[in-house]
Amino acid sequence: MQRRSGGYRAEAPPGGGPDPRRVRLVALAGVVVVVLALPLAVASAGPVGDDGSPSARGAADDDRPPSPGPRRSPLPLGLGLATAAxxxxxxxxxxxxxxxxxxxxxxxxxxxxxxxxxATGEALSSALTLMGPGGRAVQMNCAMDAEDDPGACETPREHTAGDPGAYSAVAEFARSAEGPLLLRSGSNSGRR
Incomplete structure (x- = not known):
């Protein structure tokens, strides 16, 4: 900036391109919007299994009784800013x-x-498995309707044993429990 009598005048950046300060400001504003919108986007699918139906309950692989049902929270769908994903x-x-x-x-x-x-046009089955330290695993079986609507399936909440980073999850989707695998999706990496 150059000082002129009575104020400052902004100089055009070299090469006639956009002002790098303005570009950084716009980029920073975009990051802030994404960070603020992420918890709302994650929460929009909501928990599956609130209705208590057998297809939404699933079963634990180990011999422990299942966790109590979902708890209500004043925050959207129980996910607050303190939820790590x-x-x-x-x-x-x-x-x-x-x-x-x-x-x-x-x-x-x-x-x-x-x-x-x-979007297959037919009902599917899925198995979601949460794997934790020490070989602990919990599996939830979920039925997927034939409608082309977004949905979610989740395991019961478990007391965190050790480092949360030691947990991983895998979801497998098939036309039936015995049918060929259509898709495998993991929390750490994706494989088909």
Whole structure:
């Protein structure tokens, strides 16, 4: 900037391009918007299993009784700003299944959630497995309607044992429990 009598005058950046300060400011504002919108986007799918139906309850692989049902929170769908999410990539199969699988930690609880969309035109089954330290595993079986609406499936919340980073989750989607695998989505990496 050069000082002129009565004020400052902004100089055009060299090369006539956009002002780098303005570009940085716009980029920073975009990052802030994404950070603020992420918890709302994650919460928009909401927990599956609130209705208590057998297809939404699932079963634990180890001999422990299942965790109590979901708890209500004043925050949207129980996800607050203190919820840590480690998600794998968004994947899609040629058959029309899309999914992203996450491990969520809030306070001293950890659970897995997979977000999906079933565009196959037929009902599918999915198995979501949360794997923790010491070989602990919890599996949830979820039925997916034939409608092309986004949905979610999650395991019961478990008391976090050890480092939350030691947990991982995998969701597998098939036409039936015995049918061929259509898509496998993981919290750490995606494989088909």
């Amino acid at each position: 480690r998600c794998g990539p968004e994947l899609s199969s040629p058959d029309g299944v899309e999914a992203q699988t996450c491990v969520l930690t809030q306070g001293e609880e950890t659970w897995a959630r997979t977000y999906y969309r079933n």
